[in-house]
Amino acid sequence: MAAIITVEFQNCFVFFILLSLFSLLCYSLFFKKPKCSRHHGFDLPPSPPSLPIIGHFHLILSLLIHKSFQKLSSKHGPFLYLRIFNVPIVLVSSYSIAYEIFKTQDLNVSSRGLPPINESLMFGSSTFLMAPRGDYWKFMKKLTVRNLLGSHALERSRGIRANELERFHKNLLGKAMKKESADIGKEAMKLINNIIFKMLMGRRSCLEEDGDEAETERARGLVIESVALLKKIALGTLLRRPLEKLGISLFKKDILSVFRGFDELLERILEEHEEKKPNEHQGEEDMMDVLLEALRDENAEYKISRNHIKSFFIELFIAGTDSLRQTTQWTMAEIISNPNILERLREETGSVVGKTSMIQETDLPNLPYLQAVVKEVLRLHPPAPLFARTSLKECKIRGFHIPENTTFLVNAYAVMRDPDSWEDPNEFKPERFLVASSRLEQEEEKREQAIKYIPFGSGRRGCPGANLAYVFLGTAVGMMVQGFEWRIKGEEVNLEEAAGELNLTMAHPLECTPVSRKRKPFAF
Numbered sequence: 001m002a003a004i005i006t007v008e009f010q011n012c013f014v015f016f017i018l019l020s021l022f023s024l025l026c027y028s029l030f031f032k033k034p035k036c037s038r039h040h041g042f043d044l045p046p047s048p049p050s051l052p053i054i055g056h057f058h059l060i061l062s063l064l065i066h067k068s069f070q071k072l073s074s075k076h077g078p079f080l081y082l083r084i085f086n087v088p089i090v091l092v093s094s095y096s097i098a099y100e101i102f103k104t105q106d107l108n109v110s111s112r113g114l115p116p117i118n119e120s121l122m123f124g125s126s127t128f129l130m131a132p133r134g135d136y137w138k139f140m141k142k143l144t145v146r147n148l149l150g151s152h153a154l155e156r157s158r159g160i161r162a163n164e165l166e167r168f169h170k171n172l173l174g175k176a177m178k179k180e181s182a183d184i185g186k187e188a189m190k191l192i193n194n195i196i197f198k199m200l201m202g203r204r205s206c207l208e209e210d211g212d213e214a215e216t217e218r219a220r221g222l223v224i225e226s227v228a229l230l231k232k233i234a235l236g237t238l239l240r241r242p243l244e245k246l247g248i249s250l251f252k253k254d255i256l257s258v259f260r261g262f263d264e265l266l267e268r269i270l271e272e273h274e275e276k277k278p279n280e281h282q283g284e285e286d287m288m289d290v291l292l293e294a295l296r297d298e299n300a301e302y303k304i305s306r307n308h309i310k311s312f313f314i315e316l317f318i319a320g321t322d323s324l325r326q327t328t329q330w331t332m333a334e335i336i337s338n339p340n341i342l343e344r345l346r347e348e349t350g351s352v353v354g355k356t357s358m359i360q361e362t363d364l365p366n367l368p369y370l371q372a373v374v375k376e377v378l379r380l381h382p383p384a385p386l387f388a389r390t391s392l393k394e395c396k397i398r399g400f401h402i403p404e405n406t407t408f409l410v411n412a413y414a415v416m417r418d419p420d421s422w423e424d425p426n427e428f429k430p431e432r433f434l435v436a437s438s439r440l441e442q443e444e445e446k447r448e449q450a451i452k453y454i455p456f457g458s459g460r461r462g463c464p465g466a467n468l469a470y471v472f473l474g475t476a477v478g479m480m481v482q483g484f485e486w487r488i489k490g491e492e493v494n495l496e497e498a499a500g501e502l503n504l505t506m507a508h509p510l511e512c513t514p515v516s517r518k519r520k521p522f523a524f
């Protein structure tokens with residue numbers, strides 16, 4: 001059996017660059033216009049010119065992949081067949097094709113392919129995020145909706161988020177008094193981390209309440225390290241099949257080192273929970289209690305393991321934290337750059353919430369403009385600009401043949417800036433999300449948006465955290481707008497995107513100084 005070779009990022013990167021240069025050389029010497037690609041006699045979707053050996057690999061080395069892919073599709077079409085070495089990928093960049101895939105092939109594309117490394121707790125064999133749509137995924141999805149992210153579960157955990165928002169507000173007031181600047185992304189990350197920790201593990205396990213700030217920081221550090229690994233994880237996932245045959249395991253060392261840190265932390269928290277006496281749970285069961293109960297239950301629909309619980313927690317942290325950190329930052333950046341929008345938001349919150357109370361989740365349905373601003377930010381700056389699915393079996397889309405095990409890469413960034421479906425697609429215009437007047441128009445608009453608005457993906461594997469994301473963003477942004485003026489350094493906010501990240505990140509973190517707008521503190 002071939003020995004497993006662990007490849008580190010630097011070595012791997014140099015190797016790929018050399019291979020790309022070699023391929024470019026071959027390309028310039030021998031390249032002929034490709035014929036329309038075929039697979040077992042069937043037509044594949046159109047394919048842009050590729051390089052020998054590596055195929056279209058050089059395209060994913062781009063520093064802003066979603067933008068390079070957007071350019072590629074405006075030149076060659078919205079439905080493209082790419083090949084990374086011998087791994088087939090179908091790139092989808094228009095809403096009508098994305099809609100057709102999720103409508104006619106949702107079951108077939110309800111998996112994400114093999115996770116990069118089995119041994120890791122993070123995206124390994126006990127993964128939830130990358131689990132095939134089988135019994136384990138269905139069991140966990142049901143528990144997640146019922147106990148954590150569904151609308152009833154969110155109503156039950158409202159108090160947790162209100163307390164954390166109050167602490168967040170006090171923290172900003174402290175900064176305002178000291179005339180200290182705040183890194184909006186970092187502050188938002190603390191808030192969402194504390195909220196997710198408490199929703200998952202309950203008050204008693206919240207490390208900050210135990211006075212253990214160092215451990216909270218450690219958890220936050222691990223999330224940051226994991227997010228930095230996402231590009232490697234994506235590459236490892238894509239290339240797992242061909243490289244496994246050669247005994248190569250990409251980025252194993254990096255991934256395992258972060259996972260060990262999480263493992264230690266979660267094992268300690270799990271033990272703490274297990275030591276609790278049964279009557280201590282009553283009335284305030286958290287997600288960890290629910291999962292421990294499932295672990296002990298001999299008759300559970302699915303027999304989960306300790307590693308399943310740990311993987312689930314790690315992946316939820318990663319999925320929830322960075323996306324909300326980035327979106328909060330982009331939202332404040334857009335609001336600060338558009339004084340008219342800021343003014344309109346203040347008028348709306350002032351008339352609905354009043355001047356003395358702080359915004360609450362129950363106010364959100366009465367704040368349509370605030371909701372429209374959040375939606376427009378997610379359209380222009382989706383934190384996950386690309387998401388992937390894998391076909392379980394071969395299928396036909398738009399008359400083209402799609403072989404089994406093909407990765408569908410949906411470019412949500414391109415879909416939501418498609419000039420065929422959005423007017424002035426690159427402009428920040430929250431009004432486009434204000435609900436139309438008549439009921440019929442409302443229904444029509446809802447249907448249309450469900451097709452072309454996909455920051456949370458679509459179908460069965462669509463994001464289960466969307467409701468939490470909307471209430472988090474609505475209240476956090478609402479409070480920052482209501483309670484503070486924001487002073488930036490320099491003339492204007494720089495809205496450039498960071499290069500080399502898989503998530504859509506601001507190149508220059510938003511740093512600004514809060515100035516309190518209130519003489520008296522908010523009433524809670």
Ligand code: HEM
Pocket residue numbers: 128129130196315316317319320321323324327378382383384387388389455456457458459460461462463464465466468469
């Ligand atoms: C602005 C915030 C967020 C955005 C834009 C976002 C976006 C996404 C996207 C695009 C996907 C892939 C969907 C697909 O394949 O169709 C996804 C999956 C997922 N997200 Fe989110 N997400 C956000 C927040 C959250 C939060 C707060 C949580 C939970 C705490 C979360 C948990 C997950 C999970 C568990 C999955 C995998 C679902 C599955 O495979 O069944 N996300 N998210």
